Amino acid sequence: MHRTRAAAAGAVTVCLLTAVTACGGGSSTGGGSNDSPKTLTYWASNQGASIEVDKKVLEPELDTFEKQTGIKVKLEVVPWSDLLNRILTATTSGQGPDVLNIGNTWSASLQATGALLPWDAKNFAKIGGKDRFVDSALGSTGAQGQDPAAVPLYSMSYALYYNKEIFADAGISKPPATWTELVADGKKIQAKGTSALGAEGANPSENVHHVFVFARQHGADFFTAAGKPDFTSDNVVAAVKQYVDLMAKDKVIPTGNAEYAQNQSVSDFAKGKTAMLLWQSAAANLKSQGMSEDTYGIAPVPVQSGAPGTGTHVNSMVAGINLAVFKNTDNLDGATKFVKFMTSDAEQKILNTAYSSIPPVKAAQADPAFSTGADKVLKDTLATSAIALPQVADESQFETAVGTAVKDLFADAAAGRAITTSSVKAALEKAQQQMPAK
Structure with a gap:
């Protein structure tokens, strides 16, 4: 899953046992609402040594996205100790971001809430297709036989x-x-x-x-x-x-x-x-x-x-971070464009280099920069000897x-x-x- 997340506790069992058929996120936090179609809210996980390090990595890339699309991204970096409970609260309250990072081991559990946008063939086509991603990363995106609940963003081992x-x-x-x-x-x-x-x-x-x-x-x-x-x-x-x-x-x-x-x-x-x-x-x-x-x-x-x-x-285990969209976002088009941007070949190289992780996107992973030293060990492990944690609810x-x-x-x-x-x-x-x- 994540680089350094601590245990998320308590509310998990209660929330996931609750029927959450009309849950999601989006507009209530000032994210992609109808009156602000040029704004998205994004919860990023704390990947760097500190939240400030993450802001230094991410903010220039979010500025690039805004220049390309005209969509401003409101960033919040959430500590791992808080992230899962924050997400679970958002699934029940409807007050959450448009786009968010999730630890890939949580994919099936969060999928079971019904809060996240399913990545079916139509949605994958909007970001270049499912076959852009390596199989090991796709194996940690939700329960087998169901459309993935998220898209791979960073791979680690x-x-x-x-x-x-x-x-x-x-x-x-x-x-x-x-x-x-x-x-x-x-x-x-x-x-x-x-x-x-x-x-x-x-x-x-x-x-x-x-x-x-x-x-x-x-x-x-x-x-x-x-x-x-x-x-x-x-x-x-x-x-x-x-x-x-x-x-x-x-x-x-x-x-x-x-x-x-x-x-x-x-x-x-x-x-x-x-x-x-x-x-x-x-x-x-x-x-x-x-x-x-x-x-x-x-x-x-x-x-x-x-x-x-x-x-x-x-x-x-197949460690890593997935990128998810709350199903009830009021700016689905903008959220999809943001996922496409973050998983583009160019951004994958920039972000995974910054975090010493491996791109789950095939074309970016093939870059020689990810085939030397520590990266070679990690990439070979992911390709040959890593197994996803149980993808169960x-x-x-x-x-x-x-x-x-x-x-x-x-x-x-x-x-x-x-x-x-x-x-x-x-x-x-x-x-x-x-x-x-x-």
Whole structure:
């Protein structure tokens, strides 16, 4: 999904269980209303190191759009900690923007509210066609068999970032390719006095992204083929335990990281306090914190064993941002023109370069600029070994429930309480009980 979003909580279950047949956004915030057809409101997600950074990136592009079309865009950059609840409130109140960014993992949940414009063949034709977008990005735009609820804007994937100097000092010549190698390398690093791997144990969103990858590596999923929660299967339990055991048993994640929330693990890595970081498209974030690109390397997220080996070769969830339009906007034509502009080849290169993300538009992604260094690792991961989070209506509740369960398990590990198969299963059973009844 997003670069650094924190958990969106609370209102999700209540809102998504409510029948929202006449919901949407648009005119009530002074956006694309009938008496102001030359104005749009746009909620952008916080992609940069700060909201001010996002404004510096976006405002010149919005000025370009206004010059081309005569349509002024009123921009609000919304923090990830607020974005989902703001959107859900807008779906029920009808007071929202014309166009907005959504984390791609929320696509099916927000699609189920009925608030977002469906991107059918006719609407896709207005922005150049569906086939302009890469398949991996389209896989995170809504439930299978339905018209997408949004259009891909930025694509990201997780990778392993490692400090070259710390690795050299510990006598490590290459990044770990498996979790066994990561643990062994971590112990060598810690013997030299540096923490091995950073994590954000108090950040449910990060937690759920990681345990999803571990589960897929174990050949498991959190939902059945019919879309029902299946959080307590043996392989899911083993996957969650393996992730938490990086702190509890293997001791390569510092216990203090059980309390880390948004961006704290990135800050530690940028300052040289930890040797490794599992993060999505981190280059721009690290640069903003003063870390030079030549001081760290980037590699795919480790897997269970080398290829062909055992386990499934999945390195990341399909992360990214989608661009959506509220269905009841009073300026549908202007909103569509804005989506076309933001997903044009030229803008895709500008915006994804600024955010160290990968364009989900084929022509822009093919630019050689996105095929070197860190971008090559991210692009290859998206193309070959990334899987979309479950595209089910209850996905948002899943993220909150399971992400919080892992948060609680990290807290137990930090407090010295035993992390057992039984305790992990109990935490996941509790999470499953919090899911909406079918």
